[in-house]
Amino acid sequence: MEDKPTTSHTTPVWQNCVHCPSLLFTSASEFERHIQDKHSIKEGSIILCQYGQNGICSALQFGDLRKSGFKYHVREYHLYTKGGNEDWTFYSSSQNLPAVLNDPNRGKQSNFFTKTWGDSFVEKVEIHPSPYLPEINLSHFESYCKKISKRYRRHNQLKDAPPVKTKLKVAVAEENICEVPGIFYSQTLLLNDPKIFSKVFPGLSNSPDTNSTIRSLQETLSTYLDVIEMKISKQVAQKSDAFFHAMLSHDTIMEQMARAVKTVQNTRCNITTVKRNLTECPLQLISLTRINQNLNNVHDLLKLMGTVQQTQPMIQLLLSTSDYVAALDLISSTQKVLSTHLSGIQAFRHLSPQLTEMRRLIHKMLSNEFLRFIVTDLNRPLSDHSDLPERDKIISIVSGILRLKEFDFLDIFKSEAMTSIQATIKQSVIEIISERDGQNEIVLRGSHADNTWLMCNEGIIFLQKATPNLTVIFKRILSMSNLIVDISQMDDVTGNESEEMWTQEEVTSVEDKIKKLIGSLSDYCNERCANLIVTKTDKDYIFSDLTQLAKLSELIDIFSNEFEKITGHYSNTMKLALRSFAMKYIQNLHSERRAQLTATLNGERWKIADVPYELQSVVSKICELESIPHTLQYESGGPDGKYLVINKENYAVVATVQLLIKILLEYCDATKQSPDIVQYLVHCMLELIRLFNSRCCQLVLGAGAIQSAGLKTISTSNLALVSRSLQVVLWLLPLILDLLVKLHSKELLLNGFSSIENDLISHKQEIENKICIIVSNMLSSQLSGWEAKPPVPSQTFRNISKHLVKLHEALIDILPIEQIRSIYIKVHDNFKDKLREQLAKMNIVANGSPQHGVVTSELTFYLQTLKTLRVINENDSEDNILYDIWLN
Numbered sequence: 052m053e054d055k056p057t058t059s060h061t062t063p064v065w066q067n068c069v070h071c072p073s074l075l076f077t078s079a080s081e082f083e084r085h086i087q088d089k090h091s092i093k094e095g096s097i098i099l100c101q102y103g104q105n106g107i108c109s110a111l112q113f114g115d116l117r118k119s120g121f122k123y124h125v126r127e128y129h130l131y132t133k134g135g136n137e138d139w140t141f142y143s144s145s146q147n148l149p150a151v152l153n154d155p156n157r158g159k160q161s162n163f164f165t166k167t168w169g170d171s172f173v174e175k176v177e178i179h180p181s182p183y184l185p186e187i188n189l190s191h192f193e194s195y196c197k198k199i200s201k202r203y204r205r206h207n208q209l210k211d212a213p214p215v216k217t218k219l220k221v222a223v224a225e226e227n228i229c230e231v232p233g234i235f236y237s238q239t240l241l242l243n244d245p246k247i248f249s250k251v252f253p254g255l256s257n258s259p260d261t262n263s264t265i266r267s268l269q270e271t272l273s274t275y276l277d278v279i280e281m282k283i284s285k286q287v288a289q290k291s292d293a294f295f296h297a298m299l300s301h302d303t304i305m306e307q308m309a310r311a312v313k314t315v316q317n318t319r320c321n322i323t324t325v326k327r328n329l330t331e332c333p334l335q336l337i338s339l340t341r342i343n344q345n346l347n348n349v350h351d352l353l354k355l356m357g358t359v360q361q362t363q364p365m366i367q368l369l370l371s372t373s374d375y376v377a378a379l380d381l382i383s384s385t386q387k388v389l390s391t392h393l394s395g396i397q398a399f400r401h402l403s404p405q406l407t408e409m410r411r412l413i414h415k416m417l418s419n420e421f422l423r424f425i426v427t428d429l430n431r432p433l434s435d436h437s438d439l440p441e442r443d444k445i446i447s448i449v450s451g452i453l454r455l456k457e458f459d460f461l462d463i464f465k466s467e468a469m470t471s472i473q474a475t476i477k478q479s480v481i482e483i484i485s486e487r488d489g490q491n492e493i494v495l496r497g498s499h500a501d502n503t504w505l506m507c508n509e510g511i512i513f514l515q516k517a518t519p520n521l522t523v524i525f526k527r528i529l530s531m532s533n534l535i536v537d538i539s540q541m542d543d544v545t546g547n548e549s550e551e552m553w554t555q556e557e558v559t560s561v562e563d564k565i566k567k568l569i570g571s572l573s574d575y576c577n578e579r580c581a582n583l584i585v586t587k588t589d590k591d592y593i594f595s596d597l598t599q600l601a602k603l604s605e606l607i608d609i610f611s612n613e614f615e616k617i618t619g620h621y622s623n624t625m626k627l628a629l630r631s632f633a634m635k636y637i638q639n640l641h642s643e644r645r646a647q648l649t650a651t652l653n654g655e656r657w658k659i660a661d662v663p664y665e666l667q668s669v670v671s672k673i674c675e676l677e678s679i680p681h682t683l684q685y686e687s688g689g690p691d692g693k694y695l696v697i698n699k700e701n702y703a704v705v706a707t708v709q710l711l712i713k714i715l716l717e718y719c720d721a722t723k724q725s726p727d728i729v730q731y732l733v734h735c736m737l738e739l740i741r742l743f744n745s746r747c748c749q750l751v752l753g754a755g756a757i758q759s760a761g762l763k764t765i766s767t768s769n770l771a772l773v774s775r776s777l778q779v780v781l782w783l784l785p786l787i788l789d790l791l792v793k794l795h796s797k798e799l800l801l802n803g804f805s806s807i808e809n810d811l812i813s814h815k816q817e818i819e820n821k822i823c824i825i826v827s828n829m830l831s832s833q834l835s836g837w838e839a840k841p842p843v844p845s846q847t848f849r850n851i852s853k854h855l856v857k858l859h860e861a862l863i864d865i866l867p868i869e870q871i872r873s874i875y876i877k878v879h880d881n882f883k884d885k886l887r888e889q890l891a892k893m894n895i896v897a898n899g900s901p902q903h904g905v906v907t908s909e910l911t912f913y914l915q916t917l918k919t920l921r922v923i924n925e926n927d928s929e930d931n932i933l934y935d936i937w938l939n
Contacts, residue, residue, distance in 0.1 A: 065130045069102070083125045091121070102129055209292060231275045355392060359385055359399060366409060370416075376450045378413065382406045410455070417451045421460050422467065424448065428531065429471035433523050439530055449538045456557070458564060465568050468528050472576050475524055479517040480583065483509050510584035511599065514606040518613065521576060525617050528572060532565045570620040577624035580610070584625070598683075600633055601721045604728075633728045637721070641735040644714045648739060651707045652746045656762070657769040659865070660706040664689035667696065669716060674698050679790045683720045697782055703865045708776040711743050715783060719790055726795050733791065737803045740780060744807070744814055747773050752821060767822050767858060771865040774818040777811050784808055822862075822874055827881035829854050834882075834889050839902045844912040851882075852916040859920045868921075875922035882913075887936055897937040910936065 065082035068074050070090060076082045090102040098121045100108035108128070180186070234240070234250050242248050255264055287294065362385045369378040389396075389403050424445050431440075439445060452460050539561040584603070607625050615621045668686035673679055674697060694701035695709075718732050751773045754765050762769070788804045830851050837847040844852075855875075862871045895902045917923045 063131055079126070079130050082130065083122060086125055086129060087121060100124060231278055235275065352392070355388065356396065356399075359388060359393065359402070362402070362406070363409075370413070374447065376447070376454050379410065379451060379454045382410050382413075413451065414455050414457055417448055417455075418460055418463065420448050421445075421452065422463050425464055425467045425531070429467060429524065429527055430474075431527075433475075433520050436523070439527075439534065442534075445531075445534065446538060449535055450541065453535075453539055453561070456553075458561070461564055461568055464531070465572065468524075468572050469575055471524055472521065472572065473579065475520050476517060476576075476579050476583070479513055479520065482516065483512055511603050511606060513583060514580070514603070514610055517580065518606070518610050521580075522613055522617065525572070525576070525614060529569065529617055532569055536562055536565055566620075569618045570622075573614055573618045573620045573622045574624060576614070577611070577622040581625045581628040584628075598717075598720055600636060601723050604629060604633070604721075604723055608723075630727050634731060637728065637731060637735065641738075644735075645739060645742065648707070648710060648714065648742060649746070651710050652743065652750065655705055655707045655750070657705055657751065657765075657772050659693065659703045659772065660709065661691040661693060662695045662704070662709065663691050666709055666713065667692055670695060670697060670712075673786060678793075679716070679719050679786050681723065683716055695779065697779070700867070702775055702779050703772060704776050704779055705772055707743070708779055711739060711780065712783060714739060715787065719787055722791060722794055726799060729791065729795050730799055733799060733801065733803070736787065737807055740784070740807050741810070743780070744777070744810055747776070748814055748817075752817060766861065767825060768861040768865060770818050770822050770825075771862050774815050774870075775865050777815045777818070781808065781811050781815070784811070819870070819874055819877075822858075823877040823881065826854065826858050826874075826878045827885070830878070830882050831885045834885050837889065839890075839893060839895055839905045839909075841905065843905055843908040845909060848909045848912055851913065855916055855920060859922065872922050875917065875920070879917070879923070883936060890936065906936075 063079075065079045066076055068076075068082070068085060068090075071085075074085070076085065086100070086102050087098070090100070092099040092101060100121070102125075103109050232250070234247065240247065240251075242251065252268055255261070255268065362381060366378045366381055369381065386403055386406055389399055393399055424441070428439060428445075449460075539558060584607075607629050611622065611625060665685040665687055668689070669683055672684075693703075695704050696702070715736055718736050721732060722729050751765055751769055757765065784804060784807070788801060791799055791801060833847050833850050833854070837845065855878075858875075858878075859871065862874065866874075890896075890906065893902075895906060897903050914923075
């Protein structure tokens with residue numbers, strides 16, 4: 052009976068299980084037992100059916116069934132399919148328990164703490180109200196509350212008031228008398244259980260009279276049924292008002308339910324339409340967009356992989372075209388791509404080390420190329436004044452090296468530049484040494500090259516030869532240095548935003564390295580040349596005169612200034628070496644000149660010496676220029692003169708003065724040295740002038756020449772020659788001072804010239820005074836034996852006249868007439884004083900006596916002699932000399 056369908060429009064489906072398609076059932080009862088055992092949950096007396104989609108039974112409206120009703124549930128909803136396909140209802144949907152219990156106001160429960168300690172462990176998530184739902188407040192429920200409040204009050208009144216029923220008193224009494232056993236109220240009344248069966252039917256199995264027992268049980272059960280009906284009636288009577296109210300509102304509820312069902316159906320249709328037109332298409336569009344984006348990313352990645360795969364051939368191509376910067380940029384960018392976008396690609400795991408090794412090989416190749424280019428450029432013929440050959444090639448090489456941030460090429464540059472400088476210097480030395488006379492072989496290899504010295508005149512030739520050659524070398528070095536600095540500031544070398552950019556410190560570091568390199572090369576060149584020129588240890592390497600030292604100093608200044616102009620670096624190595632050498636040389640030379648001057652002074656006879664033409668030519672040039680020229684040229688071939696002509700005035704001088712003038716002019720010719728050397732020259736000149744002045748004073752005024760030169764006596768002519776010689780020195784002294792001021796006005800201390808000039812003037816005055824004293828003493832000795840008596844002129848005045856004439860003869864060829872006149876005026880004044888004293892002793896006064904007349908006649912003869920000598924003016928007789936004698 053159970054194996055057949057109850058209705059004709061149902062189709063049996065119990066042969067197969069939806070969840071267990073491999074099982075095949077032969078009867079409906081077997082299918083029922085399978086669902087109860089495999090697709091249900093038993094919780095005490097409750098059985099939950101899980102036969103359906105997602106483990107939920109769609110027909111289980113109330114959530115659970117008792118065991119007694121589980122068979123009817125299976126037979127009604129799972130054994131047969133009604134009318135073919137069953138429509139989907141909202142009971143077919145399912146949701147897991149965590150989702151049902153989840154509160155959207157709670158935060159995400161993602162860990163153990165929130166599950167164990169509750170939602171207060173994490174912060175709340177604020178759920179914003181939906182913009183599509185209206186805001187509901189209490190005003191919307193006011194009408195409903197007013198309507199329900201009346202019903203609610205009435206309900207409470209009916210509930211609290213006990214019903215008055217008189218007809219049911221008998222039934223209540225019977226109900227109280229006959230109570231239905233509790234076993235009949237059990238949810239599970241299993242009569243197949245013997246215990247329960249014996250309780251429901253007591254005495255049935257043990258009674259001999261079965262019929263009477265059955266009738267008694269039937270009456271009892273009827274009584275129980277009546278009691279239950281009475282209770283039901285009582286319940287219906289108590290709820291009659293609610294029942295009738297429900298019946299009255301049933302139609303209204305059914306209409307509302309119908310409208311609600313229709314509204315739900317329309318809403319579902321609209322939702323389906325919206326889902327199909329507005330939701331599924333955009334979601335599909337989003338999915339297609341994402342798929343398209345992923346495919347584009349894959350395509351770009353594949354293209355990038357293809358590009359990276361062509362990196363090595365492209366690097367070879369760029370290197371073949373000397374585009375080193377582009378090759379290095381390609382290596383850098385490829386390594387960056389390999390470390391970022393293609394970091395997980397196993398096919399390229401060996402490419403990055405290969406690129407690093409290729410970068411190292413490029414650096415080595417660029418260093419070799421740079422070395423070859425530098426050697427070729429610096430070793431070009433010196434006559435080639437063109438700019439850098441293959442400029443584009445060296446730009447490419449240097450750009451690549453700087454792009455690598457490798458600066459060891461500067462050491463290569465410096466080493467090759469030093470080698471080129473050394474080769475240029477050595478070539479000049481070889482050319483000079485090859486022109487020497489002699490058979491001595493000189494080795495210029497190894498350490499002997501640094502120990503090779505040149506003679507002083509050869510040092511001048513060396514500078515004349517080497518300076519232009521070294522200038523060309525340094526211009527080439529500077530051109531390359533400037534090119535390196537310019538390249539270091541190019542954008543493709545310093546990088547851009549997409550590459551590793553140079554910092555300002557790195558750019559400045561390149562400039563500083565180049566500047567230091569140029570400075571060190573300049574110092575090296577100066578040191579090499581200084582070692583060749585000014586390191587002297589033998590007498591063969593001594594200058595013949597100071598003119599060569601001045602020439603060497605001039606060439607060294609030109610050399611230093613030229614290199615400072617080219618390199619911008621001042622190197623004082625050669626000047627310091629020259630100063631050291633010049634100081635030693637001038638010291639030795641000055642010792643020789645001082646000894647020579649001393650020897651000449653000691654042997655001087657203090658007579659007028661002939662003036663050589665060479666000296667006169669130089670003095671004439673000085674007088675013409677009114678200053679000492681920078682370069683003195685001694686002319687020869689003319690006759691010697693008796694006097695030294697200075698500004699058309701004859702100067703009678705001794706040989707010692709001529710030697711002193713030559714020495715001083717020689718020192719003046721060397722004043723184009725450094726200020727330190729010139730200061731020492733000034734000291735030497737002042738020392739020689741002081742030596743000359745002091746020795747002249749000792750030899751002439753102190754009569755030392757009588758012993759040193761064998762003179763019998765010191766005459767007035769000797770004194771006059773000394774005075775005239777001092778005048779020559781006084782004439783030359785301001786010219787020397789003017790020359791020094793013009794050349795070194797701020798660097799020199801010239802205070803000694805004023806003191807030496809005062810000493811010379813004082814010495815000259817002493818000599819004039821000495822001459823006056825000598826003559827005055829001679830005249831005084833004559834006057835001491837004079838007597839004022841005829842004949843007139845007396846022999847005394849005749850002797851005085853002879854002495855005056857001899858003095859004039861001794862001075863006229865030596866001193867100028869003005870100086871002679873000043874001497875005679877002093878002699879004349881002394882004579883008047885002595886004559887006045889003598890007249891006082893003789894008691895002769897101007898009283899017109901014969902003695903007064905004799906004195907007047909003697910004085911007239913005396914004045915006539917002076918006038919004849921032209922040492923006084925013609926009107927000197929009117930100076931009251933004849934009367935002045937008689938006055939105190």
